[in-house]
Amino acid sequence: MSIKRYLSSDSGAVTVDWVVLTATLVGLGLAVIAVVSGGTSDLSSDVDIFLASTDISEVHDWAAQAGSGWGDFPLVNVVGFDMAHYQEFATRAGTTEAAMLGQLNEAYQAYLAGTWPEGDAIDAIGATQAAMLEAGYALPEGMPAYAELYQQNYGS
Structure with a gap:
């Protein structure tokens, strides 16, 4: 196979695109979790304290x-x-x-x-x-x- 033909070939390009898109989505998901987790942890602690201190x-x-x-x-x-x-x-x-x-x-x-x-x-x-x-x-x-x-x- 010649170098010219190898460089112009586009087979496998879709796979590369999907790998890049999937990596981007995973990165965004991790970023959202990092931002939101602090607030949910604080809220769950507040609820825990309230429930533990409340007499039914x-x-x-x-x-x-x-x-x-x-x-x-x-x-x-x-x-x-x-x-x-x-x-x-x-x-x-x-x-x-x-x-x-x-x-x-x-x-x-x-x-x-x-x-x-x-x-x-x-x-x-x-x-x-x-x-x-x-x-x-x-x-x-x-x-x-x-x-x-x-x-x-x-x-x-």
Whole structure:
């Protein structure tokens, strides 16, 4: 093979291009990891310290909930609402029987349709049923009680 023919040959050029491109992408990936890793390490340390120093009983007062009319079950929502939020929901339309029934029906329809975050509707139903019972109102027939919904969805 002559030198002239060897220098003008282009077989293998695609392989060389791919090697260069792959090396460039690997280099960029390593550069991004080097830049981002410091921030994620700091954040994970902060989360670790917070979780280690947080007493779960301060976040959810399970003892206060037991016997409150909701039964002996913890809050099941995943959005971070506390009991006060649900108690406020139960009476936001008023404390008449009709107003509380409206709130209860809103929460029950959200439960049936799945339009609220998981557990949120069940907790709202529990709070409204507890408020209604505390006010001396009867719960509507045909609607499951909070404890029944809880056990149906989360076990005992």
